[in-house]
Structures are given as C-alpha cells and as structure tokens.
Amino acid sequence: AAVLADFRPAGGRDSAVRDFAATPALAGHTSVVAVVRTPSPSGDGDLYVYALTVLDAVADAQRALGVTVLVGGPLVALLTGLIAWTVTGAALRPVETMRRELVAVSADRLSRRVPAPGGQDEITRLAETVNDTLERLEHSVTRQRQFVADASHELRNPIAAARAELELALLNKPDPGTAASLTQALDSTVRLEHIAADLLLLARLDARQPPNAELVDLSLLAAELIARRRSARVPPLLVPADDPVLVRADPGQLERLLANLLDNAQRFADSEVRVGTATDRATGTALLEVADDGPGIPPEATEEVFDRFTRLEADRNRASGGTGLGLAIAREIAHAHGGTLRVEQSGRGARLVLRLPTADSAPRP
Secondary structure (H helix, E strand, O other): OHHHHOOOOOOOOOEEEEEEOOOHHHOOOOEEEEEEEEEOOOOOOEEEEEEEEEOHHHHHHHHHHHHHHHHHHHHHHHHHHHHHHHHHHHHHHHHHHHHHHHHHOOOOOOOOOOOOOOOOOHHHHHHHHHHHHHHHHHHHHHHHHHHHHHHHHHHHHHHHHHHHHHHHHHHOOOOHHHHHHHHHHHHHHHHHHHHHHHHHHHHHHHOOOOOOOEEEEHHHHHHHHHHOOOOOOOOOEEEOOOOOOEEEEOHHHHHHHHHHHHHHHHHHOOOOEEEEEEEEOOOOEEEEEEEEOOOOOOHHHOOHHHOOOOOOOOOOOHHHOOOOOHHHHHHHHHHHOOOEEEEOOOOOOOEEEEEEEEOOOOOOO
16 A cells, blocks of 8 residues: 555646556555546545556466467477478479489480479479470480491591502502602591591490490400500500409400500500509409500599590690590490599509409309
C-alpha cells in the first residue's frame, strides 16, 4: 500500500500510469497501475483512485515465446534447410547425371548422349541442346577422320609412283647437278610417303578398332628390334628382365610403338640409348622404358611432345628427321591396348615409359 501511496500524478497532471514489478505489496504480482486525481466532494483536498491490472499471464506468455524461439528456431531452420536441400537435390539430379555423362565423352566415345528427363522444363531443353551439340561434334570428327584416311590412302599410289620415277632417273646416272636435285626430290618424296603412311595409321587408330591381341613378350620384342639396329649411330642397349614380360597385344602395333620410341631416342641421344622391361606384379603392369642421354624434354613440354606434328624448337626440328607423328602414334597404340605412355623425369636425357596390363597367365609363345 505504501508503494501505491507514493505513486501520484506529477504536478499539474490528473493521471499517471506505471509498471510495477513483483513486490510483496502487490502480492508478488507484476502489474500495471493507473492513478487518477479527483477533487474531494467535501472540498478538503484531493482523492486518488487507483486501478491495476496483473501482468503475470502476459509475462508467462512472453517467457514461453522466448523459450519457443530459442529452442524451436534452430529446429525450424534445420528443417527448412533439409527440405530445401532435398528439393534442390531432386531438381538438380538430372543435371548431375548429365555432368557424369559429359565427363565420359571423349574422342573415342563421341556416340554417348546425356539422358533427357521428361517434360518441357529448362533441364530437358538443356539436355536436348547438349545432345544436338554432341551429335554435330561426332559428325564433324567422323568426317575429319574419314577425310584424313581417304586422303592418306589416295596419296599412297601417286607418291609411290613419283618415288619409283625418281629412283629410276637416278639409276640412269645423270650429271652431278641433276643427280643432286633428284636426290633432294627423292628425300622429300620418301618423307611425304612416311607422313601419308603415318596419317593412315593414325586414322585407323582413331577408329578405335580393337587390336588383334596375341601373347607378346616385351623383352623378346625389344631384343629383336635392338638386334636390327646394332649398326646405328647410337646402338640401343637392352637391360634384360629376369622373366618374360607378357602382354596381350597386336604384335605389329607394339613393334611400331617400340620402333618409334627407339627412333626418337636414337635421333637425339649423344652416346647411349637404354631399353628396359619389367613386370610390376603388385599392380599387374608390364613396363617398357626407353631412355637416352640427349638434351631431354623440358618439364613443361612432357605432354606437348605427344601432339601431332609437334616438335620442340631447340633440337627437335625437321632437319633432324621424322614426321612429328612418331610419339603421337606410339601413345595412340598404348591407349588402344589399355595402357599409358608418359615422359618421366630422369637425371639426363629423355625417358619414356610404357605401361600395359600384363597377360593373365600364359606360357611364352
């Protein structure tokens, strides 16, 4: 009561309102109290009329709301995020499927297409556009490969005829000036013949026809090729394997692969070319390594050397011979047999390493 008695309107005002916290005077309740001043009927002063409203229910509701927001807010946010993630994932699942299919598209898998979900939404139209683009790309690449194959094949006979005519002219023992010109023309014709043959082989490899697999011993194959090159400027040296290194491959293509690696190494070696074979039984891999002590391949060019018609500016130029297709052909043959061909760093010179899957288990042929 004393608390209420002390609550009066300020001077010059007839009423006032105040919040009162829980106190013993208000029986422990939180209340809003209003006071109004009015003249006494007897004229001997003023009377004060008090009215109050208990706010316990409002306070309880506020506390309950606070607890609800504190506890339920994170749960609602989590549930909302989960629903959004589920809905978004379901909506973008076709896009992820398209992405996986596009990753699988390569030069030998241009026939692959992305699945188009039903409906007429943006994702369906995107899938249709991607498939149209892939179809045009496949058609363009097929025509390009066919052109290279046809051109290479059609050029073989005229080039062979020109070579025969030049060789016949040289047999007639012309004067020295004419002989020099004929020899230069013959060298260019032979080079052109090699380029046409290499392009035709690349076109066949690009067609991705499965090779005629036979059981081949890489060590024996390397020994046979090295024996034919003993009179070369830098005769290769074979580091023999302890056991046969057996793979299933096309013998002719493997021979061409190794011949290209040897040509490359002998062309740039200073004094040594080493050939080694081994079997990594832990990974089921057959290895063939060709290394030379020449100028080597810069680290930034270890992939560039496998591009078609690529030569490094320093030492690997047309004057050194070759068509610029040897390593490209070698890598394509490796890929056709499920293997890899890479440049690996060594202390000096170039080191090319072929890795092929080993044969399951078979006796040496």
